[in-house]
Structures are given as C-alpha cells and as structure tokens.
Amino acid sequence: MALLELQDIHTYYGAIHALKGISIHVDEGEIVTLIGANGAGKSTTLNTICGLQHPRSGSVTLKGESIQHLPAHEIVTRGVAQAPEGRRVFGRLNVTENLEMGAFVRVDKDGIKRDMERVFTLFPRLKERAKQVAGTLSGGEQQMLAIGRALMASPRLLLLDEPSMGLAPILVEAIFDTITEINAQGTTVLLVEQNALIALSVASRGYVMETGSIRLADTAEALRNNEMVRRVYLGET
Amino acid sequence: MAILSAHHVTKRFGGLLAVSQFDVEIQENSIHSIIGPNGAGKTTFFNCITGFYRHEEGSILFKGEPLDGLSPDRITRQGIARTYQNIRLFQNMTVIENVLVGGHVHLRTGVFGAVARTRGVMAEEAKALEEARHTLRFVGLAGRGDYMAVNLPYGDQRRLEIGRALQTRPALLLLDEPAAGMNPSETEDLMAFVRRLRDELGLTILLIEHQMRVVMGISEVVTVLDYGEKIAEGTPAQIQRDTKVIEAYLGRRATA
Amino acid sequence: MLRRLLRRVSGTTVFMWLIGIAMLVVVVWGVYATLSSGRYKASDWIDLTVYGIAQGSVYALIALGYTLVYGILRMINFAHSEVFMSGPFIGYFVAMALSQSGFFNRQPFVSLIIVLLVAMTVSTTIAVLLERIAYRPLRRAPRLVPLITAIGASYFLQYTFLGLFGSGIKGYPEVAQLKGYWPFPGTSSGILRTQAVVIVSAFVMLAILYVFVQRTKTGKAMQAVSEDKDAAALMGIDVDRIIVITFVVGGALAGAAGVLYALLFKQVKFDMGFLPGIKAFTAAVLGGIGNVNGAMLGSLFLGISESLFPNLVLDGLGLPAPYQLKDALAFIMLVAVLIFRPTGILGERLAVKKA
Amino acid sequence: MNARTRSDWMAPVKSGLMGGLIALLIAMVGLVEVSVKRPILTADGRILLSVGQLLLLLPIILMCYKAVQVFAAGCEKVTDRLGLLATGALSGFFASLVLAALVLLGRVINLRTVFIRASPDLFNTLTFGLGLGGGSVVLLLFGALLGGLVAAITLLPDRIRRPLVLGLALVPLAAILTSALFAGRGFSVPVALLVGVVAAALTFAWRQTQPKLQDRVAALSPSGQRTYQVFRWLLPVAIVLALPRLGAYPSEVLVNVGLFVLMGLGLNIVVGFAGLLDLGYVAFYALGAYAMAVLTSPEMTWHGIHLTFWQALPFAVLASTSAGIILGIPVLGMRGDYLAIVTLGFGEIIRLVFLSDWLKPFLGGSNGITRIPKAVVGSIALDNSPKLYYLILAGCVVAAFVAIRLKDSRLGRAWMAMREDEDVAQAMGIDLIKTKLLAFATGATFSGLSGAIFASKLTSIYPHSFHVLVSINVLGVIIVGGMGSIPGVVVGALALVGLPELLREFAEFRLLMYGAALVFMMLTRPEGLVPEARRKLELHEADGEV
Amino acid sequence: GGAKFTCADPKGCVDIAPKDPVRIAYAFVVSGGDASLGTDTKRGSEIAVDEKKEILGHAIELVGEDELCAAEGGQTAATKLAADPKLLAVIGTNCSSAARAAIPILCGAGIAMVSPSNTAPDLTDEARPPEYWCYLRTAHNDNVQGAKMAEYAYEKGFRKAATIHDGSLYADKLQQVFAATFVQLGGTITAREAVGPQDTDMKPMLTRVAATGPEFIYYPIFIQAGGHITKQAKEVTGLENVQLAGADGIFSPDFLRAAGDAVVGFNWSSPDFSAFGAGYGDFLAKHEAKYGEKTLAPFHAHSYDATMMIFAAIEKVAVKDADGTLHIGRQALVDALFATKDFQGLTGTLTCTATGDCADPKIAVYVGQSADPDTWNPGADADSNPMKIWP
C-alpha cells in the first residue's frame, strides 16, 4: 500500500488555481522526486501534503488515512517532516535550539541526542556555529540548518523542497549521499529539486509538473532518458 | 581599468572573521565571479560594498573614489546596484512600481513638483514609466507589470529583482546567487541575459553563484573565498584545476 | 581616520547627540540643584525608590502580558488594559461577599488567595475570549487591523463593565494585617506592608514566568511561533494552542497584577486599566518589546524614574508642580533611551537583518 | 432529504442560546433601559416599538436567521419547509428562554447588588408588563413566533423577500436617523407604513430597471455619454455643497467629520503611505490649535500680538510642520512599534506640558485659552457650523488633492518602498532621512491645519481635547477606511466620527457600541471599507499599442 | 377656545400641543473617566422629573446629550440640542470647559440653561459676555467655596498650607482662590502641587509636599485621585498629622470607599446640609431604589434643584389655552429663572443673582467620623457622618 497518496488535488491561493488535479503516490521506502519549472506548483504540492495549504477538493491519504483536513501540526505528529522552500529557520533562536524545535514532537531524549550528533557530523559548519542565532547565518548555512531540522524529526516521510539551493557543490554531494543513506535506514523521501540530474540519480521514480498538473510520471531511469526532460530539466541541448 | 578595487577589507562579527584582509580588483566591463564554501564571507563582502555593513579595516574604491562609510543610498547614487540572496522585493507593490522605485535616483520631482504636476514633472514621469516598461521587456516580464510582486513565481521574482537593480542605471551590478531556484533551461536563459547586460548595456558584473555551470560558463575571472580569505583567483579553467579549490569547495565529483 | 569619521557623521546624528547632551546637562543640573538644596533626607530617596519598585513591579506584571502577546502576534494588544481591569473588578464582588460574611476578617490571607484566583480566572477568560473572537480570525490580516479590533474590544469591555456594574468607584476591603510598616533599613519608617507583599508576590510570579518561558518546551515553542507560524506548525507545534497559552499566561498575570494594584491603591473602577496599560506598554517597549527580561527591567526602570525623577530632577530646576509632569518625564526618558538604543534596553538589534 | 439527527437540532438551539445571551448582555448593561423610552413606532402618543425593544430583538433575529441559513445551506432548494420553520422557531424559543431564565433569577435573588441594571423596570419590559408567570409564557411564545417568522421570510421568493426585508429594516433605521439628526420622535404607524412601502417599492423597481438603465447608458451617443459623465460628477458635487442645508446639527457633525478627514489624510501619508506607525499624531493637532489660540486670543498678551484667523493660519500650520520635522529627527532610527510608542509619548508630552502649571502663564494650563476669534471671510463671520463647513470642506479638498498627487509621484513610491522594506529602499538610492521627514512634515501640516480650524471653531481650547484617544481615533479612521486609500479616509471618518453621533441616543453606551462596531467592521472587512485601489500602470501601454 | 395666543416674546415661544410632553434636556458627561459625575447629576434630574410627573397637565420628557467634559463635546451637544425647536431648557453642563462652548449656542437659540456643577467664577462674573444671558447655575461659585475653606483653616490656627489640584478647571480655580485668601489672611502657602486625575501613586508628590512642612493640605479634586492622596498621605513620613481637606468634589460616600480609614478627621467644605430641606433623605432613598446604588458624586442635589427650578419657572410663565396647549416665551422663561427667590431646594434656599448665581451661599466645613459608606449622613448632629463643625 502507498504510504502517501494524493488524489485529484485542487489547491487555490485566493483566486489563483495553483494545483489543478494532482494525483501522485509515494510508496513506503521510496525516494520520489518532483521536478518542474518555476511556478509549476511543486512547493504548493508539498505544502498541501503538510497541511499548510488545504486543498479545495481531492484527498491526501497517509497510510490509508485521509489527512487533508488536518492542521499541519497534527500531520507532523503522524511522521511527516518538511524542509521548506526559503529555509524558514527561526532567526532569533540559535542553531541548537532550531534543531531542538525540529524534534518538538519527539520524546526519546537519547534518540534526539543521537540525531543531533548526526546532523553535526553531516554539517560540521553547523557545529562551529552551534550558538549563533540562525538569523545571522549565511544563506547556505541556513539551508543546512533547515535540512538538519527536518532530519531531527526522524520522520517516516521526509519532504525536501530544493535542498541543494544555495549550497556549495561539495555539500550538494554530501546532502544527496545522506538522503540515500537515511532512505536506506527506512525513511521515505519526496524530493523537489531544480537540479534534476542529481535528483533523478538518487530517486527511484519521478513526476514532472507543469503549471499545476502532472505532465509525466515514470521511473527515474525512464525520465532521465525522456527527450523533453533531457532538454528542459537536464539542460542538455 | 579596475572599476572596483578592495584593499585589505576585513569584517568581523564578534570574534568571527567573516572577511579577512580581502583584496580584489574588478575590471571594467567584465563578468567577475566570487565563489567559495557556504559561510565563506561572499555575501558579507557584498554587504560591505553596498554600505549595509561597515568593514572595520581596509578600503573599497569605486572608480577611484572610496566608498567607505557612505550610506547605502549614496553608494547607489555612485552607480552600484545589487540583488539579494534571499529575494527582497517590495512585495505589496506591483511589478512596475518595483521597477519605478529603482529609477528613483534619476528623477528630480520634489514635493511641490509632485503637487503642482508641472509639464516638466509630467514629462519626467512619462519618461520614467516608458523606461520601466522597457526594463520589464528587457528582463522578460512584459505584460506582468500590474501583478503584485508577491504573486510572481520564484524565478520571475529573481528577474524582477534584477530589473529593479538595472533601473538605477548602475555601472556595477552585484548579483547574489541569481540562478538559485532555477532549472537548467532557465539557468541557460539567465546566463544569456547576464551576457547581454554586459554586452548591450556595458555593465560590469560581480556575481556570487554556487552553480558551476553558470560560473564557469560566463565569468572571465573567478575569485575563491574560504573562511573570509582569498584562496585562489584566475580564469574558470585555472580555478577548476586548483586543488585547494577542489578540496574546499568543488568536491571530486563536480570536476569529474 | 578623521576624514572617515566625518563622512560617517551626518547632520541628524549630530542633532541627536546634541539632544542627548542637552538632556544630560539638564538632568545633571537638576539633580545637583536638588541635592545641594538639602530639602530631602537620604531616607526620603530610599522611600521613593521603594515606592517606585512597588509601582514598577505591578507594571511588570502587566507589561509581560503585552510583551508576550506582542512577541507572538506582533500586535499591540490594546485591550490588555481591560484584561487587567476585569480581574480585580470581579474580584471586588467576591471580596465584598467574603467581607460581609465576616470570613475576610477571620482569614484574610485565604480570602486574598481566593480573590486572587477569581481575578486571575476572570482575566484569563477575557483574554482568551479576546483572542478567539477578535484576533484569531485576523491572523493573516495586515498588522494594524488587529490593533484596531483591540482598540474596539477595549472600548467594548470598558463600557460593558460600566454598564453592568456602574461607574462608581469600588473600594477594596482593607486587610488589617497589612496595615502599617515592616522595618526596613534605610527607610524613614520602614516599608509599607502592602508594598512589601506586592513586591514579593510580583517577583515570585515573574520568576515562575521566567523559568516557564526560558526553560520549558512550551516556552521555546512560543518563541518559534512568534518567528514563523507556518514553520512552527511544520515542527508539529500546535500554533493555536501556543497562542492561547500565551494569552492565558498574560491574562493570569494581568489578573494578579490587578489584585496587587487593588491592594496597593484600594480602588477599582471601569477605566482603571487605561493609564497603567499605557505605562506598562511603554515599559515593555523601553525594555525591548517581545523580550521578557526587558519587560521586567523596563517596568522597574519606569516605576522608579516616575517616583524619583520629578523630585530629583525637576524640583532642582525650579519647575512649579513638578509631579504633574511625571508622565511627561517618563516619556522623555523613553525617548532618551530609544534615541541611543532604538530597540530598547534589552531588545535585540534586529536591524542587522541579513541582506 | 434524509432524517435529521440529533446534532442537526443542536445547531438551532446553540444559535438560539447565543442570541439570547447577547440579548441578555444588552439588557444587563442597561442599553434597554436607556432606550426603552425612545420610540420608533408610536400610536397616539404611546410607544408601540421602542429602540430598546428593537435592540433586544435584533440579536435574536440575527441568530435565528443564522440557524435557518445553516439549515438551508445543505440543500440547493429547501424542500423541508416545515423543518425550516421549526428550526427558526426552535432557536427563537431558546433565545427567549435565556431571557425568561433571567427574569426568573431576578425574582428569586436580588441581582442588583452586583448588576445595578437588573431593575424591576427591566423585568417589566422583558415580560411585557404581564408579571412573572404570564410574562414568561408570552415571552417564550413570542420568541418562537419571531423565529418562525424569520424562517418564513427566508422562504419567500427573492424578488419579494429583498424589498420586504429592506423595507422592514429601513423603517427603524429611518426613525432612528430622523430622531438623531432632527430631534424627531419616531414614526407613527401610517408614516412608518409609508416609509416601508416606498422603500420596498423603490428597491423592487430599481432591481427591475437597473440592468436596463445600464444598457440605456451604454447605448447613449458620445455626446450623451459626455453629459452623463458630467452629470455623474456634478451630482455628487452639488450634494456635497448643499449638505449644510440639512441644518445646524448635521453640519456640526459634518464639520467634526471634516476635521478628522483632514487629520486622517495627513496620518494616511505617515502610516498608510510611508508605513511609520504614529500614535502621537494629536501632538500636531494640538500645536496647530494652540498656535492659533496664542496668536489670536486677546487673553494671551504675548508681545501684544493679536492676529486674525487668516493671518495666524500660516504660522499655525508652519508651527506644526516644523514640529513634525523636529520630532521626526529623533525617531528616524526607530522601527515599527518602537516608533509607535515614542510618538505616543510625544503626544502625551505635548498635552501634559500644555496642561502644566509651568507653562500656565503662556498657555493657560488647565484653564485653556478662551476667546479665540472666529474666522471671517470678507464680511461673513464663519460663526456657525453650516458656514464653517465650507472652510473645512475647502481644507479637505486641498489636502486630498495634495495627498493624491503625492501618492502617485516619485515621493509616493519612495514612501511605499520604505513601508515595504526600509533597507532595500535605501539601497535603491532613497534617502531615508529626507523621505521620512517629508512624510512626518506633510502629515503634521494637515494635522496642524485641522487643529487651527478646530481652535477657531471652538473659540476655546483646553489640553484635555488633545488626548491620545484622538490619535487612536484617527488611526482607526484610516484603517477602517482602508489603509493608504484616500476615499477610505472620508468613509472611515464618516463611519467613526459621524456614526457615533447617530448613537448619541445611547448616551453612555455610545462607546460600547462604537467598540463593538469597530471589532465587527474589522472582522468583516479587514481590508477596510474602501480598500486602496492600485493604479494600473502597465495596461496603459497595451492601450497605447492598440 | 378663547382668544388666540399671540407670542410677544422677543426670543420666540414654544407651543406644546395638548398631548405633547414638555421637553427639557440635560447635557452631562456620561462617558469616559468623568462618567460618574455626569451620571450622578443625570440621576438628580431624572428623580426630579419622576417626582414632578407633569406640568400643567403635560407629561415631562427629559432628553439628553453627552458633553464629554470637553469644549468640543459641549459644542456638539449644544448644537444638537439647539436644533430642537420644542426644547425649553437645558440642565448642564457638568464641566466649565464644555459650558463655555455650549452657552453661546444655547443662548443663541433662546434656550435657558441651568448648570448644577459648573463652578468656574468667570461664568457668572460681572464681566461675563452678554451672550451668556440665558445661563444660571445652582453650583457654588469657586470664589465662595475656596475662600470659606481658607477662612476656616486660618481661624483654626493653621498658618502653613499646601494645595494640590488635578489639572481640572474646578480644582485649579478652587485652590487659587483658597491660596489667595489664605495668604491675604496672613498664612503662607508652602507648596502648590498638581497631579493627574488618573494618577495612583501619590507618594512621591506627597514626599515633596512633606519636605515643605505644611500644617494643612487642601486638595479640592475628585474622588479617584482624592482617595489616593488621602490614603497615601497617612503613609508618608511627615504628613501623618497634617490636616487634610477637600471640597464638595469629594463630598460623597464613594470617597469614603476610596480613601478608607484615612477619612476619619478629614475636612470637607460643602453646602451646609443642616440647612438642607428635609427632602434630602427622601431623595437618597429614592435614588437607591431607582438605581440600585448610592449616589456617585456630589452634584445630584444641585441637579435636582436646577430641574425643579426650571419646572417652577415654566409653571410661572406658561400660558395655557382652553384646549390645553401651552405657550412658553423663551425670554420670559429665562427672566423667570433669574427672578428665582427663596426657592426651597435640597441644597438650601436658592436665590439667583443678576449674573445667574443661584446657589445658597452657606458653606459649611465637615469632618469625617467613620470610613463606612453606609453611615454617610451629613449633618450637624452628634451621630452625623460627616459632621458639620464650622461655622
């Protein structure tokens, strides 16, 4: 059974019809990627899953239970975490406190501590800045923090919105290594990326979005070989 | 000739050396990139140039004149414009109004002119509006002028930010990660656009970017910062081969 | 170096420094003149300081309500002064009932606790209702809109109380055990018992609050919600619940402040909230709004300067009826502090936003 | 329609109880008591329906309506008519149950020791003067009937319902309005019927003809169009110019509104355009007024200067403008609410200093300044409101013109940019200091003008007139009107200054109703009554190309 | 019907049709911080209306306006009242600032005006402007009351006095008159202080006053601040034994509530209640029955008297047609009011001067006996609280 399933989702921003009937599913243990042009509705899709945006029609089911009417915080308690677009770190809390907020719904003190260590090994830079308030971090450091914070929730389903944005190339590699690694440990990942090349290399399946609807849905392998994808999203001429 | 030169620029935050004894020369009409690991001090250096931060040591000369200690608005009047790493538009203004604000420094109208709306003022406004429309066409936002800036998708917001900066008619344009959040084909467009800025408008461009495709594709000179210090400088080809840069920044796979 | 310095200094900074220096000169001169006139004894100054601390600690309890709500919703909760008024107002009826039955005289402290609890409950209820009805629907509206509903709610509550209970003054029953003084070094005849009780209970409550906000998970969640509600929700924080908790805490403190106020000054009236409300808000800003420690510090500072400065500064300058200018002086202090620290005594320098 | 579950019946009960509780509150604060003698409908000198009774009924009617709406919401077209009627009746019944409970309680214990308004008179009103037993039964039946009636009205076809409801609503409104403005005393039954029927008929007719009328206008010849446009402009202008004909009191209200429009236009520049939250705006109003007073009143022998209104006006305005700049400088570095509280402080400092014994020899202290001469134009003294109206109207027109011009200028854009993001605005080359000070100065100028007119209108001024609540009220005006919107200022001032005048009927409860209205308005229209309209700049280009 | 009535009054006449009520109005401050002052006087008038029931067979209608205790409120209220052609007279205003703005407008419309609580001397000064011709008051002129208190203090041997006002016209004027008289008699004023009406913490101010060493402190202010000062003065070192005194603004049971035990020994100046008509006790009983609470401020009786005075004047000048229509000349009504002589009111025997001062000039000084508001019963008897001690 699919861990997450979206059926015919329509989401609006006031009068703007941002998602026009999206249906996707993510199975337990998968890495699925969502690619698409600016304004296609990728972030809106993730926000709809998380409950930050409620769909006007359609259903979102998590483990067979429909969640589209639940408020965001309850969806999080069901094991969904997101590293949102634009980082959204808590600017006046320091790095450690931000990470603690990531583990807000968890109670296992040891597990939290272990995960904190893991984030610090993944991003040594954050360890150096552990007591600095997040608002003064550099853009990339904030991005690391946002990803780390999502990892801290130790979610079943991890939603990542353009994790590579603003990161140095060397770190991009590291991030994707980590994604594969935590996936191997049992976390399901839904990944939105502009860097389609690398996204498709770690994902098992992918969807291509265009102006609010799904244009293509296939295995990562097939998408990588798709003519249109190669031209537009992989930048090959 | 160097349009901008920095000598021994140092910026500290508490005990942290964000930029340290940094020297750089930006040649007129060139595309110059600054790269470096996250937190290396690139954005901080931009902030020092534009007067957002005040560096403790060193000096920055623009066209031979020191910029140190000037307020941001006066620096803009000297001919330097910028975009921001986290997009900062005037969100609740329309697209064209954003651009018109960029033209602020080139207009003269004061309170009395605005109220009396003399012929001169009207002409000036009409001209400003025409220029703004032209800029919108130039950055590919024609027809979007009356949208609210917040409602633009991410990529268009970046374009608008550049458009707004262009409207100040700068000699030097600072772009902070303009390609972030763009997909490869959009990035291609951006690169072409930046080249056009240089070729058609004769601007000098200083660029921060993490996408090597952009950096290596369009820049003539690349400067590499790490922990606030310059560790390398050269043509893209030289930089790509520099082991120190590979070690600190590029990683093995990128070069492969 | 000099050239560089000159370029940085603009006309307005010079102007501001001049204002600052002028203020300083006036203050120093006034203080010197007062002290050298020898009209006041040293114990007078200590007395005045104690009065100021008592007043300031009441301000602090109210100011925290403002600061907490401001911190989380970025709005000035103008109706907080009515939250402050409502508790002791209803508490008055309980106190009167207790006093008529004779229980108040037999068990003054139990009675006081009962009154305190009633007042805190009422204030909390009003605060929560306010949030539910007047502010929650406007969560995403422009910033100044909830400000206006707050003002509307403030009028509404004031005049509802006037309508229900009349415009007269309600005098709290006096507690016999709290009349008179307790010895206190330095003062002329000791410290007033009511003042001592007020100061001590205020500090206890402030300490509890401090621990709550700084140490507990809920406290941390409050800070997260105040920064970014959506991101906080993504952490699994129930934003609505946290906001309600904030209003509960602010309301309870205001109710307690109201009772302490009634203990100090003995009377309650439908419009009693307005002035302390404005003062407490000023104190919160003075300390750095949104900052819990700042609110406490600002309140004490304001309380002390109100009671000390008219005599200390204006007296020496030879102004007639200096006490009348006490509030003006309080605001001048505020301006003076904010000129040099535009974000309050403890406020973070948020101006260093990332570009 | 399927069988109704228990929860379906809970909804009307709940809204009924809610309506009853609101009515209870209205009764207990004494609103009924003050207005039960104010007639809406009279027959033969007796009151058939009083404002007090209407106030009690209104929440019940509204909540019944809500319950009926909820019931009807589920279905396209209501088939279960009986159910609908029952819903209305049920909620009406429960609403009156609350009131009956109050009556009962009031009889058992003496509520008056706490609630001073729980008087025998009130209970009499609630029980129609029939005593406890009979009265309660009648009350309950009446409530149920009323609810049923509300439900029945919703069943009527739209064509009839709208005019009917409008007619029903308009009669009390008109009755209250005439008594508020012209010291009338309610309508007699025939007059009420006439008003109701005419209103209903007019709505009915308007709804029938309005679409056709639009077609007609569209079909006019170009010259016809032009006359139509001219007419459309001339008509409001003529109405505005003719308003003082309504009488001295309506003019007085309009002049007060005008003073606030003037201030609102100024504050709108500071807050609405430039985003600088100023809560001490009254300071400039005070300065304008005091400058006028000091310069013109024979009481103030200040170097023997006694100017006329017109001679003093420029100085008064100038005093405020320069105060705007001087007070603006220290607050340049402050942001958001720090600015708000410091400006609030400035307002209070000014008031307290004007009140102080210290400056009493120069400014009169608590005694204020009296014997300020009225303005004279030619040989006409502007000594009453209908005449002053034109002065204030002129002031408002000039201020609105200036505000509109500034808004659509380079300066207006700079203000807006500063409001959105100060740092970036500065990076766009905007001189923050100059731009902020200009906003303060322009705002202060309008406020000073308003204050100067205020002083000469009153002929005596006191520090008490310049309380912070004035600043807050002006802020309310611009936000209720719609921030940044110039027509909004006018509408906001009418709503917040004009409307409370109509509430004078309710004496001490005016502010209670004002507060409730403020909350209600903001909840229903958070963007304001007349939100700021954006100029379409780019579309002109499209026009040009076509 | 008899001969048709022709109006010869220079200011016009009001005709009241057979079934119509006689309409008078109040202009009091019924909202804001001073609401209790206005509510108190409003109730005084309402009780008078209840008691009078009808005038020459016509019901009485009392309408009202809020004057906000401010000039602008007075002006608006007066404009609205003046627009009512049937309005005969106005009771009000409460505040002198409102009065100054209202009088010209009401007089312009020929409406008689009697204030129960304006005390500013200039309103009934010899030199008052002619446009004040329709204005009278039943409240005490500050000149009388302030001077009496000074005489009392000096007579009792006090030589050093301090004064405090609250920025209101009323208090400021009273303390000025007091100070002037006291100095004239040979005393000295050690300090002249001021507070805000909403201030609570008075100790710093009192500490300052204490430093000047007064024997007598006079603060003719209102209940809220007055209560705080009275209570806190006892807590300030150096003032424990100073004689405290106020005026009729705090002559009310609410003041006992506000000040608590400190009122024992407190001195008030107020109309001589021992000279009051016997009706006062009845009045208080009616008040409590009607409003469910005790009186709120000191001017209800003045307001009652003002209303009754107006009724008497109307009865004196009204011309009644055979069908019951009343005709009342406006100038005649005002003249009748000014002609009031030996009118038995609650506040004493009222006689109006040519400039409109109608209050009985008998001022007495009272001393507080107990802080229990239920014992409030001003008089000259041994069990009175407060008890008259002078003259």
Ligand SMILES: Nc1ncnc2c1ncn2[C@@H]1O[C@H](COP(=O)(O)OP(=O)(O)OP(=O)(O)O)[C@@H](O)[C@H]1O
């Ligand atoms: N807050 C908002 N208000 C109005 N419209 C919005 C808002 N947020 C997004 N939109 C619109 O919804 C559409 C989808 O936006 P979304 O952010 O989901 O795109 P995206 O695929 O994530 O794009 P990007 O790659 O630029 O992040 C866009 O057209 C955008 O303009």
Ligand SMILES: Nc1ncnc2c1ncn2[C@@H]1O[C@H](COP(=O)(O)OP(=O)(O)OP(=O)(O)O)[C@@H](O)[C@H]1O
């Ligand atoms: N206001 C500040 N206070 C304290 N530290 C700061 C402040 N601003 C920046 N820093 C620190 O200075 C360093 C340089 O930051 P900067 O933003 O210049 O990095 P960057 O090179 O732009 O990195 P990125 O590529 O991630 O954007 C970072 O480590 C950051 O944490």
Ligand SMILES: [Mg+2]
């Ligand atoms: Mg996105």
Ligand SMILES: [Mg+2]
């Ligand atoms: Mg950066």
